[in-house]
Amino acid sequence: MSWRLPAGRTLVLALPFAWLGLFFLFPFLIVARIALSEAALGIPPYAPLLRRDEQGTLAIVLNLGAFALLVEDSFYLDAYLRSLRVASLSALLCLLAGYPMAYAIARAPERRRNLLLLLVVLPFWTSFLLRVMAWIGLLADNGVVNNILLGLGLVTEPLRLLYTETALYLGIVYCYLPFMVLPLYANLVKLDPALLEAASDLGARPWRAFLAVTLPLSLPGILAGFMLVFIPAVGEFVIPELLGGPDAQLIGRVLWTEFFQNRDWPMASALAVVLLLLLVLPIAWFQHLQGRAGGGR
Amino acid sequence: MSGRLGRLWIALGVGYAFLYIPIALLVVLSFNDSRLVTLWTGFSLRWYAALWHNDALVTAAWLSVRIAAVAATGATALGTAAGFALARFGAFRGRSLFGAMVAAPLVMPEVITGLSLLLLFVALAEAVGWPGERGVTTVTIAHITFATAYVAVVVQSRLSDFDRSLEEAALDLGARPWRVFLLITLPLIAPALAAGWLLAFTLSLDDLVIASFTSGPGASTLPMVVFSALKLGLTPELFALATVIIVVVSFGLALALRLGRVASARVGG
């Protein structure tokens, strides 16, 4: 639309550009700056980066203390590694649970697909916190599962289910499953069934046809789903806090504690900076996919 | 083949059971008479009455609904503009930066978004004296920021299937560009805008982490109040609250779907 007034275009672009620049991009710079300052008692609880020393000259005071602590104290390193492990294993579990679901929906009769897909997305629209609460109700020592097991006489004393790794993974998979199923479905539904027919016509048994045709073609969907689960799961706070035990110290939870309980803003910022650096590659890659999907047509 | 398909259907059924058993549990236990939430003693509506009289929860719920409505509206406006720019403006300078800013909030861990926004508000207050105190305004701004990304993606994908020849036809028939937008483009992408608004509304209503960072004293949203209650243990009122939310959301979605179906029937989609 080359005839459209450039002025109108500029406005349409400038508003979201300015908003996101101010409220999304710019804050990262502030985080980076505060990560480099000293913790201090006061409001806000950090020392200014620019200050005048006794002689009145302006000095930039860079404090790498937070980062040094991050490297020295294995507590933080462990939290990062634990987060990466939990997030990737959760994404894998989501894939294992989500792939058959997405495949079944994509193969369902066309008029049923929307309903089946809606059923996957529906829980996502209800409160996240309250769904996590349901798992507390299920897994607690006096929760529904233990009540049933005790009632049936299968166990004599309650099983410890809540505040375990199992509870953590159940919670993450439960909350993030729709993010896996949606991109997988979007990919699988475009797969021409004639390809599988051709493979089977050429002598491939169903499993071979799946491995040789469906799986490679659905790789973009798998990767997109994996990223959509993995990236937010790395920084997840609520699920480890409510379902995981005291040792489920994932990085999101550690950051929260540093910020809200220890009021160590520079430390929280340093944690955020490192987490962001860890995620920059996957996020950039996700954005690249997003751009291709949007600009492809 | 049928055996394999059968196994697929079983997998799907198990998946749905996994997704819905916890939700069903919330609903059933909300009618439990016992104070010990998970031990069934009899049917009762008492916790709904208790919920109604729980001022902290009711106040927080109204606050959250107000924030969500404003945030969803703001995010729909900004997200539509962003989606338009990405879908229609071709290669402009700064497009990749812009695309990154639009897509990144979708996957950004909430703790980072929340922390960075809070630090921005603190720095702004120091530098220009605004915002004087954190609360409803700052939470709303934070919610607009991350929900804009979702709306932009919805709008962009709708526009990318949009048949451009419809707009060209309208131009050809004598409609000036702004009338083309009002008479052709807007009515045809309206379902996507409505979906984007609903999505933004729900995201805002549901957000705990970003709100916790950006809110201030006296402005506790519903998830913040629920979270602190949960830290103390399960209470039957929370189950009643969950059920109310599930019912409201189901009705809302059913209504939206019905409207969407009417809209798509009207356009033959």
Place this chain on the structure above:
Amino acid sequence: MQTANVAPPGAPEPWRDPEAEPYVRIIGVTKRYGATVAVDDVSLDIYRGELFCLLGGSGSGKTTLLRMLAGFERPDQGRILIDGQDVAAVPPYARPVNMMFQSYALFPHMTVAQNVAFGLRMEGLPRAEIAARVGAMLDLVRLTGLERRRPHELSGGQRQRVALARSLVKRPKLLLLDEPLGALDKSLREQTQFELVNIQERTGITFIMVTHDQEEAMTMATRLAVMHHGYLAQVGTPAEVYEYPQTRLVAEFLGTANVFEGIVTKAGATGALVESTEFDAVFESDTDPPKPVGARVFVAVRPEKMRVRKAAEGERAGTNRLVGAVRDIAYYGDFFMFVVDLPDGRSVRVSQPNLARVTELPITWGDRVAVDWPPLATVVLPE
């Protein structure tokens, strides 16, 4: 094949009149997309009341040229004049031109009547006048009674007529049609061809139509232009372009043609003798513009102008006569197409009308046959 274009005696042929004022002038228009030249220095005059066809394959630039006339694309070079007005700076919504889109581009959220009325509403006409003109137009395209339907409730043919009505109702100076019959199935297409020509004659509006279907162009056009790689390969009436192709490309694009290479050995005032450089044969032509002796030329002969018969014992190729063996016989219903292998490895296609009900032809696979034709059928291509 040619019905509509066979001009009744005395029909106006303004393009033959040097005094006639062209209605649409395309002067030296070029359009590039990056490194590719979509339209390459095209100049074309179109006269009032014509049904002009731009014919070409995909990527020939025909649609780009049409979109420049509509105003959706701007020429990089050259000028476009419509009824004397230079339209370069005129946006699409202000041009006295309307377009019928290949996809029809019917507004899905509006009824048939609202779709047709859209252009008139944009002009700000009074309600009563809009209603009257929409009614008359729907009557013209036989859609009365369907006013309140929405596009998705219509058949393909009905949608096509709504699109036509919508673009005609504004009484444009020029109607552009982008593959107007492309989305219809074959049986409907032929009927619609006649309807379109009929409506064009009744309204008197100048039509410029883009198509890739040569049969459609031949039957409907007053004149046509064959486009290839962005340039105009040839412009003329369908009969001119078919009977007197200027280039090998046009000869092979329109219909089927056997094209041979040769050297001019004798040149008359009209016509020539051309000796084949491929095999031992001579082509005689008697209507073509003269060519210098010794020039290398292409010669084209159309299959339907040749005759095939069993060769006599010892018969050899000669002037306008080739001899070979039948490799294939294709039965088309209304005619047969023979593919005859010549001794040197080339082959020639000859068609023969199916005049009687025959299940067994006198000629069969492997037969030695002679193919011959009159000098009038030989076209010595000018280029």
